[in-house]
Amino acid sequence: MASIRQVAEHAGVSTATVARVLSGRITVSPELTERVRQAVDELNYVPNDVARSLSRGRTNMLGLLVSDIGNPFAAQVARGLEDEAARLGYQVLVGSSDFELERETRLLDSFAAKTVDAVALVSARGSTPAMARLARTGLPVVYIDRRPDGDTAAPLVRTDNETAARQAVGHLIELGHRDLAMISGPSWLPTASARLRGFRAACAEHGLTVRRECVREGHLGVEGGVRAMRDLLDLPERPTAVFSFNNLSAVGALRALRERGVTVPRDISLVTFDDMDLFPFVDPPITAIAQPAYEIGVEAGRTLLAMLSGAAVVPREVVLPTEFRIRSSCAEPPHREKV
Amino acid sequence: MASIRQVAEHAGVSTATVARVLSGRITVSPELTERVRQAVDELNYVPNDVARSLSRGRTNMLGLLVSDIGNPFAAQVARGLEDEAARLGYQVLVGSSDFELERETRLLDSFAAKTVDAVALVSARGSTPAMARLARTGLPVVYIDRRPDGDTAAPLVRTDNETAARQAVGHLIELGHRDLAMISGPSWLPTASARLRGFRAACAEHGLTVRRECVREGHLGVEGGVRAMRDLLDLPERPTAVFSFNNLSAVGALRALRERGVTVPRDISLVTFDDMDLFPFVDPPITAIAQPAYEIGVEAGRTLLAMLSGAAVVPREVVLPTEFRIRSSCAEPPHREKV
DNA sequence: CTGAAAGCGCTTACAG
């Protein structure tokens, strides 16, 4: 690979002149410009971005930390961030933590090592040492979903998990359900606990008590959904409706339901957080709370770019709307003998 | 942010010594080591990776170019690549081309600017100037799905699109279908044309002729699937079975089918390339060709890392198996008056 | 084992 030195020699000018021609922002005489262009072409010169980053002090990269980029929700967030970033010539470095502290730490520390100009971060757990270190570097940070307790300064892009959950569960209750269950994630997962709060709030509002064994916390991924739903179905007295805390747990729930031959919504009603393209086509079509994943990514990107450009005022928090999409996976509870 | 200079001064040693302590691979006396560690702690020093990259000549990043990271398939590939890359301390820079030449060029050129040590690339179209430039830089490249014509050297990770398509379409024919259709992508999209070849091959094998109007090429994304299926349904004589070329076109096909009130598989049978978590739960469960997306990413990563470590021999091509998952979206063709 | 110094490849005041 040719370097700027070689181009300069080839063109008979200084490296500064080459740099100027390439930057385009500075006037260089037509003759020299031409000679430089020639040399660039002949040598097939491509400026080294790493060197440029070092001298400019920025890399034009945004870091994105999610729990799993393979999750369609995270993938859409990434796409939104990428599109917004691209508008100003930024690229996106993604990392999946898998909710593992070690992976998160490695990723965040590497972001902090100036690899990246700013970072968007789906806060998996509360505040961690790596997050604190990141904050100390002064790199612009935007949180998605939730701001960890330690950091009070960085902006946040989120949806109103609790309210959305409350609304969805309210829908179940209005249909007549009195014995509801929730498949939730680990209690340290902010979105899981917020959605659980919403679930409890809805029940409380309607004077319902939630059975202890009907709140299955700590389940992650499709497999977690399967296990949690199995547990629920194994209960001596089955709840009549289940609220699933995300797209993966919903898939898992569907698997367990099918494996046990339980019919939705006749035997049990199901609602979930997160919508998926195929939910309308599932048997039965799944009622879901849709989050604007792509827009969350866009908004995170916009916020970061605003901070990077030193905007006077950057919103401390932007709350994006969810949409409750009622389909057919919820119905009246089955008739119960004892009732 | 503290620099290595400041750490050195603070510890009363040379920057070389600081570098050595940090690298860990070189013996430094216990006293100096201790002083350096102290200084690092007190100054909260984090080595600047950009500078390190410049002097080492590598960034420890892998570039991944896909058409849309928001597509679940691409997201899984990304995850596989990330996991494999992480084993050797590499990270992944992703970019979505959206099949747009300009975006692809921008991304590839930036990869080529030494931003990245190697690149994995889902070949959207044939060979492009940017790909040629990339090849010229000598950066290790691995293609996914297909190797563009220009480049004959770089390894390839793929599935056998044509054979898998042929098998799936054969299944349709065995069920009795004689009038088949395909929703395909643009003809310049290698996977689309390979799958179309498989479709035609299966038909030809069984002596079937494919109606011109039954091959809907040029459709991309969910919307493309919708349009293509609508066109098919609007035909004076409807085909009895449809082969969809990927996950997104299948979603689109389902939408159009529903909007027109067509029942699958009674009125029309459907098979698609790409499986999705929810396909088993769709009404009816969708028969699909599953590709090992995650493993494709892993394999691409493995190949790249092998090239980076100067492995003696790197497979020129690795063909991963697909799996044909027969569910219920295909049945015998409906009885036709004229037959 | 340790330090002075060159080098990685750009950018950008500073002079002229």
Added chain:
DNA sequence: CTGAAAGCGCTTACAG
């Protein structure tokens, strides 16, 4: 408008 030179923050032969 143009060039010489310092600087970005590391790494790594080269001496000692």
